[in-house]
Each structure stands twice: as structure tokens, then as C-alpha cells.
Amino acid sequence: MRALLPGLALTFALTYANPLPAEDIAEAIEHPMVQRYPGSEIRWQTIENYRPYRVATGPVTGYRTIGDWADTEGRVTRTFYRYQGTERDFAEIYLNYLKAFEDEGFEILGKGLSDDRKGVEIGTRQWLEVYLAENPFTKQGEAGTMAAGTSSSGGAGAFVATKDRAAGRVWVVVNVEQHAEDYVGTLIDIVEVEAAQTGLVSVDAEAIGRDLTEKGRVVLDGIEFGFDSADLLPSSDAALQAVVTHMMAHPEQNFYVVGHTDAKGSFDYNARLSTDRAGAVVEALVTRFGVARERLQSHGVGPLVPVFSNVSEAGRDRNRRVELVERP
Template identity: 65%
Template sequence: MLKLIRAAMVAGTLMTAPYIALAQDIDGAIEHPMIERYPGQVIAWQHIENYQPFKVPVGPVTGYRYIDDVIETEGRVTRTFYKYEGTDRTFSEVYSNYLDALEAEDFEILGKGMSADRRGAGVGSRSWSEVYFIQNPISKGGEANTMTAGTATAGGAGTIVAKKERAGGTAYVTIHVEQHAEDYIGALIDIVEVEAAETGLVVVDAEAMGSDMEDYGRVVLDGIVFDFDKATLKPESKAALDAIAEFLDANPDKTFYVVGHTDSKGTFAYNRKLSSDRALAVADALKQDYDIASDRLEPHGVGPLSPVFSNAGDAGREKNRRVELVER
């Protein structure tokens, strides 16, 4: 896949550090195709959400743990933490390379800031980063927590917030770079891919399903589409079914509930039956078309009993109409 950003090293930084041959990415980590790492970095932590809300602050801190200028978005979120171990680079070199690469690829820079002491209220300052991580907490423990530990503030840090309009939709990128220790530079890259979620075309994939299942024991099966007020699967559901079958094949020892949900419009009895029929339709499609063993999928419908958003508006009701895979 095309690399949209190449974090090419600036002049005078082409030396090879001896540790690189020994350093390895953590198991299962996959570099996002949009951004290529700074040479010598390794992936020390990664978390992927197929769909979640995300806040992208682009202005300075305007109050206690508060920023006025924030873009509230949602979509597929990929968070990857890279580390660079060695004393032959500085955080400012890594920061400048990423900034140059973003600008070279015509990203719109929404905010940026870099300093050795991280004072002030602007993008990249200590107070700004504190707000960012409160709004978008690192939900899965690991080495990325060094970004919020506060042990490297004297070493300096920088943040870049950027936006790209692509054929596949809008993407927001936030890059945090920190001199965590004299021989340790950390970089957290957050990528939010928006358009698919905004248009309702987001499709679950096996990689994100595995991440959600590991963290929450369930995953929303985005991309499953039914005829209006019916339990008949539409042809455009095939891409999602393909991904679900791929995930099930990769986890042959696990069994799941297929759980249907509705909004609160209509009677409870009607919604309970509709949600049950839709769960059954998904389970049957996986059994019949993908040879998934019958005893691995148990369909149930709970109607409007477990909303994820308020049913007061159309947007909330749309999110509540869903099918989930829940680990048994």
C-alpha cells in the first residue's frame, strides 16, 4: 500500500545505530500505511479501535484542563507508540522530520509546538498534552504510558496536529514526540480515519475485531446492513461477513454470542423479535456461507435494552441499531 508520508531523515542524520539490528516491534503490531516511521524506531505499543469518538484539540489551553478549540470526530482510531533508544538523536530531530514529511505530503497543519521545557499553554506544552490525554486516554496499559508519566518533561517535547482529505475520507493525525530520557525518545502517533464512519460505510475488519475482543469481550459488527425493518441481510454486508469469518477462522477454539440490538421506537415485543431475527440471520449466514460450526455461534436479541447512545435523536438511534459479537 502507498506510503503517504515518508519520515526521511534530515541531512547529517544517516548514521546507523548499532541497536537497530536487535530491536523488534511487539508481536502483532502493524504499521499504519499512512505514516512510515522515523528510521530506527520500533513499535513498543499499539491499540486499534474500529470505531470510537475522538477529540482533536487544535488551540491553546484556555482554562484549567480545558481547551476551547477542539474538533470532535469519530471513526477508526489507530494509536501506535514508537521508541528510539540511543543518544545519537534528539526529540527535535524526530519532530522536525515528521513535520517536514507531513508538509511535503500536503497535510493541513492544524497546530504545532515544540520546546525544551514544555512551558506555556500552546500545542505541545505540558498543560496542553495533559488535556489531550484526559480527553483521549490511553486505555490499554503498556509503554505508551511513558507519554503521561511526566518523567521526561525536562528533556523537551513537541506535538503536531494535522489533517488530510483523501479519496477514502478525512484523516486526522496527531504526533507527540518526547525526550523521555537521554537515550530514549518516545513518539505516539494517533490516526483517526473519519469518512467511513460519517457515511455509514465503515466495515469491521479482523484486526480491529481481535483488538476489541481482547479489551472488551465484544465487538460491534460494523458493515452489517439489513433491509428496512426486516431481518434480510443486504448484499453490501458481504465485506463485513468476510472479515468476521476471517476472525472466527483465526480463533477456532472460541465461541460467541451473536447479539442483535434495536433502538427504542416501536413496542418492546416487536423490537425484541426483530433484534433476535437479525442476530439469527447473521449467525446463519456465517454457518451456511462460511462453514462456521453451528455450536460456535449462539444468536440472541435484546431489543432496546442496551443502548450505546441516547435514543432521543436520529444519530443515537442509528448507533443503537447494531449486531455485536460477544465472547462466551
């Protein structure tokens, strides 16, 4: 069984007895979300504030083809680490990174570990070549050795992970390869997608149906109120219309409309505000859009069900929301 280093984590210092001194390239920046495997050096890096990026989430399905992709865009940080030595191999480094991301609550969308790099699964040579062809390096450097190897090279592994944060979704792709007997290379690509600005995105009927099917609830993006009030703003009409469209298409479904707030202020105030806001949504759907009142029940839960920490403004903004919850 491969060894896991104690203490390996994404946002905490890594511990390892007598780590090799790091000899990073000039101007290299350690991404604050991921700290390196002990003894590794940054040998190549690019940071682009905005670029499209394709995340491969499935195996190779044909000639130079991967069937499953997630197309995204945002700030892209690509960092290549070199571990020089024979104390650890590619699989141990791969498993430590994988466990660290799992422990931090990332959803692992796909993973694979191969001792000979053959086949079509995630982590094989074929998969890496197609993945890099879709996301080519924008400058030359040591990262270009990822798909090469030497006569003493060994296996490789890769995994794809994602997590929804208050500041926006983040995607991570980690590739680890035994480049030579005493050289393990690790390429970590991080794509940070900024959260949408309030008021620019509203839910549509298709999204409502998809989230209700998968989760039994949907956040009604685009529902907006006046500051510290339950007065619906005109910008909420598109989201309200999407609810009506879905309800007309599914006359057998009934719903709770649930208001949520952040944790600023007293509990009693937030509980009352969330109840009033949920009631305002129901009233608008009934009186302005013709939805039967018996199909909707409003409730407020104040700050009791946060989706992110209330410490940051980004987290508080995501916690202030109205949800549609399917009612049996």
C-alpha cells in the same frame, strides 16, 4: 538549526545510516500511511475500528481546559514508538515528522515545540495532559510514560494535521517527547473517517453559505442522477431546496452551476454529460422551485477539474459532482 533526515516521507521507505534493529511488540502493525523514524521500535499500540475521538487544535485556555477541539470519530490507530540512543533528540524527530506531513499536503492545524514543556501552547505538558484526559488510553503500556518523564527528561513537541482523501478525511496527532537522555518517545494517533455513503448526506443552506464565504464555491452533496444520465433522482430534492433557501436569503447573489465527471470514457462524452447535468439542476431550480433563470448559468467541465485521483472508485465517486460557484 535542527537536522532533517533526507528522504523522510509518509509513504516511502525511510533512510538512515545503520539504523538500530527494530524490536517491536508482538502483533504490532505499521500503519501504511506513516512509516517510523529510523531506529524506532513500536512499544505499544491500539487499533479500534470505531471510536469517538477529540482532536485538540488550540492551546490550554483554563484549568484543565483547551478551548478549540474538533470532534470526530472513525477507525483510530494509536502507536507509540521508542527511539533508544543519543544520536537524535526529540526536536529532530519532531521536525522530520512535521516536514513529512507538510510535504504530503496535510494541513497543519496547530503545532508547538518546547525545550522545557512549560506553558500552555500545543506540545507543552499541560496541553498533553488535557489532550490525553479527553482521549484516554484503553490499555496499559509504555505509552503511559508520555506525560511522566525522568530526571534526565527534556523537551517535547506536538502537531495536529488533517487531510481530505478520496476514502474520507484523516486526522493525525503526533506527540514527541525526550523521555530520558537516551530515550525519545513518539505517540502517533491516526483517525480515519470514512467517506459518507452516497445518498445519505445532503448539503444544507448553512453549509452552502459557509463554503461560499470561505471558498467561493460549494459541492452540492445530495444531488444525484440516474446512471450515465442527466435525470435527477427524487433524492436530490433536499439539496435543491437548500440551494433555494440560500438564494432566497441572499437575493443579491448569482451563480454558476458547474457539472463535473470522472475520467472514465471519452472526453467528449464526459463534457456533454457534465453540461447536461448542470443544465438539469438549473432547470429544476427554475421550473420546480421558482428561482429566476437569470440568476443561474449552467456549465460543464467534464473531467477537467478532479479533486482526487481517478485511479480508485472512491476518487472517481468524489470527482462526480455538481458545484455552485458564486458569479460576480
